[in-house]
Amino acid sequence: MCGIVGYVGRREAAPLLIDGLKRLEYRGYDSAGLATIAGRRLHLRKRAGRVANLAALLETEPAPGEVGIAHTRWATHGPANDVNSHPHVAGEVAVVHNGVIENHTLLKRRLLADGVEFLSDTDTEVIAHLIAQHLEGDLVEAVQEVLPLLKGTYGLAVMSPRNPDLLVGARFGSPLVLGIGDGEYFLASDPSALAGLTDQVVYLQDRQVVVVSTVGWQVLDAGREPVSVIVQTFENDAVESDLGDHAHYMLKEIFEQPEALEDAMRGRLNADEASAHFGGLNIDPQQLRRAGRLILTGCGTSYHAGLVGEYLIEEFARMPVEVEYASEFRYRNPPLDRDTVIVAITQSGETADTLAALRESKRKGHPTLAVCNVVGSSIAREADGGVYLHAGPEIGVASTKAFTSQVTVLAMLALYLGRMRHLSPVQGARMIDELLALPDAVRAALRCHEQMREIANRYGDGANMLYLGRHYLYPVALEGALKLKEISYIHAEGYPAAEMKHGPIALVDENTPSVFLISGGPIFEKVMSNLEEVRARGGPVIAVVGDGDADIIAQVEARVDDMILVSDVPEYLQPVVFAVPLQLLSYHAALLRGCDVDKPRNLAKSVTVE
Numbered sequence: 001m002c003g004i005v006g007y008v009g010r011r012e013a014a015p016l017l018i019d020g021l022k023r024l025e026y027r028g029y030d031s032a033g034l035a036t037i038a039g040r041r042l043h044l045r046k047r048a049g050r051v052a053n054l055a056a057l058l059e060t061e062p063a064p065g066e067v068g069i070a071h072t073r074w075a076t077h078g079p080a081n082d083v084n085s086h087p088h089v090a091g092e093v094a095v096v097h098n099g100v101i102e103n104h105t106l107l108k109r110r111l112l113a114d115g116v117e118f119l120s121d122t123d124t125e126v127i128a129h130l131i132a133q134h135l136e137g138d139l140v141e142a143v144q145e146v147l148p149l150l151k152g153t154y155g156l157a158v159m160s161p162r163n164p165d166l167l168v169g170a171r172f173g174s175p176l177v178l179g180i181g182d183g184e185y186f187l188a189s190d191p192s193a194l195a196g197l198t199d200q201v202v203y204l205q206d207r208q209v210v211v212v213s214t215v216g217w218q219v220l221d222a223g224r225e226p227v228s229v230i231v232q233t234f235e236n237d238a239v240e241s242d243l244g245d246h247a248h249y250m251l252k253e254i255f256e257q258p259e260a261l262e263d264a265m266r267g268r269l270n271a272d273e274a275s276a277h278f279g280g281l282n283i284d285p286q287q288l289r290r291a292g293r294l295i296l297t298g299c300g301t302s303y304h305a306g307l308v309g310e311y312l313i314e315e316f317a318r319m320p321v322e323v324e325y326a327s328e329f330r331y332r333n334p335p336l337d338r339d340t341v342i343v344a345i346t347q348s349g350e351t352a353d354t355l356a357a358l359r360e361s362k363r364k365g366h367p368t369l370a371v372c373n374v375v376g377s378s379i380a381r382e383a384d385g386g387v388y389l390h391a392g393p394e395i396g397v398a399s400t401k402a403f404t405s406q407v408t409v410l411a412m413l414a415l416y417l418g419r420m421r422h423l424s425p426v427q428g429a430r431m432i433d434e435l436l437a438l439p440d441a442v443r444a445a446l447r448c449h450e451q452m453r454e455i456a457n458r459y460g461d462g463a464n465m466l467y468l469g470r471h472y473l474y475p476v477a478l479e480g481a482l483k484l485k486e487i488s489y490i491h492a493e494g495y496p497a498a499e500m501k502h503g504p505i506a507l508v509d510e511n512t513p514s515v516f517l518i519s520g521g522p523i524f525e526k527v528m529s530n531l532e533e534v535r536a537r538g539g540p541v542i543a544v545v546g547d548g549d550a551d552i553i554a555q556v557e558a559r560v561d562d563m564i565l566v567s568d569v570p571e572y573l574q575p576v577v578f579a580v581p582l583q584l585l586s587y588h589a590a591l592l593r594g595c596d597v598d599k600p601r602n603l604a605k606s607v608t609v610e
Helices: 013-023 052-061 104-113 123-132 139-149 249-255 258-265 284-291 301-315 326-334 352-363 378-382 401-419 425-436 437-460 473-488 499-503 523-536 549-557 573-593
Strands: 003-008 031-038 041-048 069-071 088-090 093-098 152-161 163-172 177-180 186-187 202-203 207-212 215-219 293-298 321-325 340-346 368-372 385-389 464-469 491-496 514-518 539-544 562-566
Touching: 003 013, 003 093, 003 152, 003 163, 003 207, 013 031, 013 052, 013 069, 031 052, 041 052, 041 378, 069 093, 069 152, 069 163, 069 301, 088 123, 088 549, 093 123, 093 368, 104 123, 123 139, 123 152, 139 152, 139 163, 139 207, 139 473, 177 215, 186 207, 249 258, 249 425, 249 573, 258 401, 258 437, 293 301, 293 326, 293 352, 301 321, 301 340, 301 401, 301 473, 301 573, 321 326, 326 352, 340 352, 352 368, 352 378, 368 378, 368 401, 385 401, 425 437, 437 562, 437 573, 464 473, 464 499, 464 523, 473 491, 473 514, 491 499, 499 523, 514 523, 514 573, 523 539, 539 549, 539 573, 562 573
Parallel strands: 293 321, 293 340, 340 368, 368 385, 464 491, 464 514, 514 539, 539 562
Antiparallel strands: 003 069, 003 186, 031 041, 031 069, 088 093, 093 152, 152 163, 163 207, 177 186, 177 202, 207 215
């Protein structure tokens, strides 16, 4: 989502700011801008579209200065254009802002009554005008006067020619980090923006203000008192973020999945105990054994991983599990027993709705765990404990390796909880062997790459597609449909296969392919009946099938237009393997349609607004 970069030092700011914005492009945005200070003059440059547009503008209209702020915007108030791009300037104040100011309408009305003229449609411009009204010489004091007036969320970076060697940052509900270099300092919404510049960072907490100048830095609390903070070292993933030989980050990350799964499992499977081991749960095993219910919460792809987790934990740990959209759970106020544990699932660790759900759960005294990919993220820091995915940076907006890593971690969590309850050592040992074989099964699934390209060529110009599965494969159907929608803009829906006849079958015609995810076992015949219902109405059928049963393969092949074989794995691990061809289908459909695979329109990697 929106990205912030700020710089104070001895070097020209603009090139560093542009480089930082480029590292944040994966988060999703629709415009970019920067402001610098040279002497007592403020230079402002803004452009709708990609950072490359802003960089081209700077070629003809440079922005000199050794102090500056920059921003990539994901529109929340007002369309994507030059005027609505950040930074926003009022008087001698320039502001960049991540988040949403919920009371901006009331504040704007008051400012208009004072004779203030607004240039943009944004909520952020309100902040700039308020700070300008309060600025009597000390920028830090002006910012601190304005912050209590703001309702909503914000990550802010503010500067003014009145204090030309100073940056002020503030955070509430939207991430902001301070980067500490050698005689130079940085602000960023994501430490990845600082790769190659510094690896020393301070993660700001809510309601903290950071003051950065050419001579040092200081963090203040809401009471304007200095606070002691911890300087941390973050892992520089710049090398891992290179595309290598791949055309797009999404394709790179799809092919990284076998190694990502190995990293997720490394050191966590204990053969001696026939169980899993997690070093960061920070919840006593006895407390987990007493837990009466788990609630898994997340958004988008993470929610789909949670649905798989529900099947896993209920099957192997025999614990009641509910899966909630974080955006609903944070407001729904359901009655929760004291022995309920909340598990937040997130790739970025900054998703606003998931963070709010976690905080509400903590406020009510429930133990909280996080399944997260980003070390140092807000959710990772605020949860009582959790499990890192160790999937490496995921740059493509459409999540791939994070999903399969989340499912794998949830399978290990099901093993861990099951072994402390009723699973026998023999069952636990078998699960470990099956998990360890999973990366090779994914490597085999990746061999369908060219086949998925051919299928995309046949169906990629359509307007609709259905994804259908049962049991463990139902959440995969949801995830497959989401991937197609996200990057190819083809309308797609996922359903339990048996629900076809309760409405969605009305959509079936010769131009609407259906992707069936087919498993063996007692529901095989039921799924085949659903498949026949689609065929009877002339709908093309694509099937993904495990390669372990020749009779099943023969039956499916005789009834479908296209069949993709994947490695036969236990049913509870099928979501990981079956997801791979669906990811590749989405990728090739997007390429065929000329879509921006890594930066699909209107989407953001880290959704830090409600």
